[in-house]
Amino acid sequence: MEKHIQxxxxxxxxxxxxxxxxxxxxxxxxxxIVRERVWEKKGFDSVYMYARVLAGMGNNxxxxxxxxxxxxxxxxxxxxxxxxxxLNAVRPVVAIxxxxxxxxxxxxAMEMSKHTLELYVKEQHDSRTGTENTIEFPEQKAITKKIxxxxxxxxxxxxxxxxxxxxxxxxxxxxxxxxxxxxxxxQEKPEEKVTESRHIPAxxxxxxxxxxRGTCELRTCTKKYAILHHIQRFxxxxxxxxxxxxxxxxxxxxxxxxxxxxDEHIQPRDWSIAKEPNKNDPxxxxxxxxxxxxxxx
Ligand SMILES: [Zn+2]
Numbered sequence: 001m002e003k004h005i006q007x008x009x010x011x012x013x014x015x016x017x018x019x020x021x022x023x024x025x026x027x028x029x030x031x032x033i034v035r036e037r038v039w040e041k042k043g044f045d046s047v048y049m050y051a052r053v054l055a056g057m058g059n060n061x062x063x064x065x066x067x068x069x070x071x072x073x074x075x076x077x078x079x080x081x082x083x084x085x086x087l088n089a090v091r092p093v094v095a096i097x098x099x100x101x102x103x104x105x106x107x108x109a110m111e112m113s114k115h116t117l118e119l120y121v122k123e124q125h126d127s128r129t130g131t132e133n134t135i136e137f138p139e140q141k142a143i144t145k146k147i148x149x150x151x152x153x154x155x156x157x158x159x160x161x162x163x164x165x166x167x168x169x170x171x172x173x174x175x176x177x178x179x180x181x182x183x184x185x186x187q188e189k190p191e192e193k194v195t196e197s198r199h200i201p202a203x204x205x206x207x208x209x210x211x212x213r214g215t216c217e218l219r220t221c222t223k224k225y226a227i228l229h230h231i232q233r234f235x236x237x238x239x240x241x242x243x244x245x246x247x248x249x250x251x252x253x254x255x256x257x258x259x260x261x262x263d264e265h266i267q268p269r270d271w272s273i274a275k276e277p278n279k280n281d282p283x284x285x286x287x288x289x290x291x292x293x294x295x296x297x
Contacts, residue, residue: 006221069082085109261274
């Protein structure tokens with residue numbers, strides 16, 4: 001019985017995988033089908049009908065394929081990615097890739113999931129343009145500040161306003177609160193634990209999650225953390241050091257393991273995303289091994 005279930009599941013999965021592969025091949029032919037008006041010559045009312053009848057593709061799928069393939073029509077490397085991984089894999093880069101950069105983006109699209117690639121594109125962009133608003137004060141030079149709205153209870157609001165005082169400013173108050181939090185965390189920090197076991201001791205795990213408040217610790221990322229990451233790589237130095245364990249969301253953990261962080265030993269809030277991995281770093285070899293044993297997320 002168990003074997004029968006396994007067999008059914010195995011076959012369904014394999015056929016599904018093949019079906020997707022053949023649909024991708026069909027999609028890649030569409031631009032030329034349209035250009036040569038093959039659908040008309042073969043007696044169909046429209047390319048949509050042609051694609052629906054012959055390949056089971058819906059109208060949206062046809063439009064989507066034509067739009068994406070049009071934007072990469074002179075980019076053979078990205079077209080190869082579409083053939084291997086589908087249209088979604090290149091979607092995050094179609095608006096930014098050019099004939100000069102398509103090889104770079106094709107490489108990234110092959111090794112990253114769509115989700116990770118989206119974040120990588122966004123961060124490359126943010127690091128070039130900066131995301132803070134610049135407010136001009138007439139009597140001072142430009143000061144970079146960011147305005148945020150707080151969604152708090154009325155009691156919390158009045159307490160904060162009181163703490164700030166009539167002549168105080170929010171920046172000083174908030175900085176003070178953050179510094180207090182940091183001091184408190186420093187006092188609570190558990191000892192580093194040298195061990196053969198990969199399992200992070202509960203007290204260290206609790207501490208890291210509390211420090212991160214359950215959020216990814218990389219730069220301005222506000223995603224929920226998914227993985228506790230050893231920046232020294234556990235395989236290279238068998239220790240659980242709370243200062244060197246970082247809470248990361250899935251896409252950022254992937255980027256770390258692709259070697260795309262400039263310097264992991266500074267605070268993760270200051271990490272920047274690199275264009276290419278540093279292949280001489282011993283961590284790179286470890287990370288390459290990790291890649292082999294996992295599927296893209
Ligand atoms: Zn993140």
